[in-house]
Amino acid sequence: xxxxxxxxxxxxxxxxxxxxxxxxxxxxxxxxxxxxxxxxxxxxxxxxxxxxxxxxxxxxxxxxxxxxxxxxxxxxxxxxxxxxxxxxxxxxxxxxxxxxxxxxxxxxxxxxxxxxxxxxxxxxxxxxxxxxxxxxxxxxxxxxxxxxxxxxxxxxxxxxxxxxxxxxxxxxxxxxxxxxxxxxxxxxxxxxxxxxxxxxxxxxxxxxxxxxxxxxxxxxxxxxxxxxxxx
Amino acid sequence: xxxxxxxxxxxxxxxxxxxxxxxxxxxxxxxxxxxxxxxxxxxxxxxxxxxxxxxxxxxxxxxxxxxxxxxxxxxxxxxxxxxxxxxxxxxxxxxxxxxxxxxxxxxxxxxxxxxxxxxxxxxxxxxxxxxxxxxxxxxxxxxxxxxxxxxxxxxxxxxxxxxxxxxxxxxxxxxxxxxxxxxxxxxxxxxxxxxxxxxxxxxxxxxxxxxxxxxxxxxxxxxxxxxxxxxxxxxxxxxxxxxxxxxxxxxxxxxxxxxxxxxxxxxxxxxxxxxxxxxxxxxxxxxxxxxxxxxxxxxxxxxxxxxxxxxxxxxxxxxxxxxxxxxxxxxxxxxxxxxxxxxxxxxxxxxxxxxxxxxxxxxxxxxxxxxxxxxxxxxxxxxxx
Numbered sequence: 193x194x195x196x197x198x199x200x201x202x203x204x205x206x207x208x209x210x211x212x213x214x215x216x217x218x219x220x221x222x223x224x225x226x227x228x229x230x231x232x233x234x235x236x237x238x239x240x241x242x243x244x245x246x247x248x249x250x251x252x253x254x255x256x257x258x259x260x261x262x263x264x265x266x267x268x269x270x271x272x273x274x275x276x277x278x279x280x281x282x283x284x285x286x287x288x289x290x291x292x293x294x295x296x297x298x299x300x301x302x303x304x305x306x307x308x309x310x311x312x313x314x315x316x317x318x319x320x321x322x323x324x325x326x327x328x329x330x331x332x333x334x335x336x337x338x339x340x341x342x343x344x345x346x347x348x349x350x351x352x353x354x355x356x357x358x359x360x361x362x363x364x365x366x367x368x369x370x371x372x373x374x375x376x377x378x379x380x381x382x383x384x385x386x387x388x389x390x391x392x393x394x395x396x397x398x399x400x401x402x403x404x405x406x407x408x409x410x411x412x413x414x415x416x417x418x419x420x421x422x423x
Numbered sequence: 424x425x426x427x428x429x430x431x432x433x434x435x436x437x438x439x440x441x442x443x444x445x446x447x448x449x450x451x452x453x454x455x456x457x458x459x460x461x462x463x464x465x466x467x468x469x470x471x472x473x474x475x476x477x478x479x480x481x482x483x484x485x486x487x488x489x490x491x492x493x494x495x496x497x498x499x500x501x502x503x504x505x506x507x508x509x510x511x512x513x514x515x516x517x518x519x520x521x522x523x524x525x526x527x528x529x530x531x532x533x534x535x536x537x538x539x540x541x542x543x544x545x546x547x548x549x550x551x552x553x554x555x556x557x558x559x560x561x562x563x564x565x566x567x568x569x570x571x572x573x574x575x576x577x578x579x580x581x582x583x584x585x586x587x588x589x590x591x592x593x594x595x596x597x598x599x600x601x602x603x604x605x606x607x608x609x610x611x612x613x614x615x616x617x618x619x620x621x622x623x624x625x626x627x628x629x630x631x632x633x634x635x636x637x638x639x640x641x642x643x644x645x646x647x648x649x650x651x652x653x654x655x656x657x658x659x660x661x662x663x664x665x666x667x668x669x670x671x672x673x674x675x676x677x678x679x680x681x682x683x684x685x686x687x688x689x690x691x692x693x694x695x696x697x698x699x700x701x702x703x704x705x706x707x708x709x710x711x712x713x714x715x716x717x718x719x720x721x722x723x724x725x726x727x728x729x730x731x732x733x734x735x736x737x738x739x740x741x742x743x744x745x746x747x748x749x750x751x752x753x754x755x756x757x758x759x760x761x762x763x764x765x766x767x768x769x770x771x772x773x774x775x776x777x778x779x780x781x782x783x784x785x786x787x788x789x790x791x792x793x794x795x796x797x798x799x800x801x802x803x804x805x806x807x808x
Contacts, residue, residue: 251718251801272722279720286805290715294436299424304719306426351719 197224204257217243218414230385230392232405239411241395249361279307283352287364289344291336297347298332304355322350342373362394378404430732448741451694456749458683464767474639478668479632482659488628502641507532510630513580524610527618539602546597556596560608564598583623698788706792714804727797734789742781
């Protein structure tokens, strides 16, 4: 599996320290994701879903083991190299969108491109394309406070894909949305996976949302207890 | 959008708070600019004093005259290059409230001792040739509308003539300017001989003696030699550098420097607390956003720079207009204070000091929030946000 994996966790352990108490999350976890997968991770609160996403996204480091992205270790990169790696390879989608309120949709989407050497014109083009893909181009000049939750999440997805990363990590992307908006967002994610080959890992509590993925993994107490393929 | 654009947007995300902070900073720099100009004007004499000039006055008080004979005795002291002297005239123009500085001087040696007085060669020649001639500073000439060739009857609050009159007729032979904007040109000089021969008392005395030494390194030695020479005489002397003499003169008005430092210091401390608190609050409110920026690839250093830049924007937005307003106010006050502080200008030095203070303010108020942003753990930040 390792030669095909986009990202791979090898014997990963992760624990948190709360005062003198050590809280283990993962112990000796092995997990690999192939390019082009769309995985939904489900599980009860405290099962380690968000921690898994943080490890995959390089925003947290394992206590032990290795994390490889395209066969190169990322868990031992310096903070600045890891930040650069995230900017190039990962798009993040949050439950509460996390858009900057003083920037309009286009400016929010442009944020990751500030870390690149692209010209202003090229940046504008990329922003327009990303907004177009998620179907919110007509709201480019609107501020987050002027948009619905579903529209804000589309902008957040556009921000996640604007620098064309290989992997998208979504933490409860529909957790704050009504069913209709949720379905629209999930359709967008499905389209990004199917039409643009984006590898997606989505954490969700919602079985309906999980059905949009190709594979559903159930996590409990730091272990994958069940896996199912979605027809 | 650029990183600077992002900082700019962050500054204005809470408009009222931003405006109040900027206005506070503006007021602080306005106070700084005006008080610093005032302080510099007061100390202009001290700052411009030549390093190799000594002033000899009576040990009793600098208003007590010295015998004229001292001039030649001092000229003979080893290490003395040149000697000149002056007497305070106590002049006013038309009404006693229009007082100004006028010195009776030894013309030739005075002009050699004070090269910062820029005089046209022809005017200089006419002044030297005419015993009732006077050289008038440009500021003073402007203040009273005097021109070259004007005959000006000057009353003295001190010196009366042998005929009982206190009015001394002078002819303006030239208008002198200063070597730079801070050189005082608000006084006039005229021939000491004219005063000495016609005054009704204190003949053959001088107010003070100015000594140019062969090298400023010999100042102490020469000053000691002069004071020792007259130690057993009826009129003991006190010799100081021109700088120390000017500083002592200013001290008559109280410790202006301390007052200015205290006022500016208090204003700055207040602004520092206000701006620092504002910045800390602003960053604390945005913990989640900073975590998001870091998540999408902004490095800790970049976030640090963004926060510090925001602080710099605030300081510049308040500080630069504050200095500009101060410059305008000082220019406006200059005419009104021409008699009291003729050299009051908003100098390049004040501007430079102001700019350095702006940077310091930005750094001091921004460094802690920026460091917190730099250190922010992403997962903890996302959880809090």
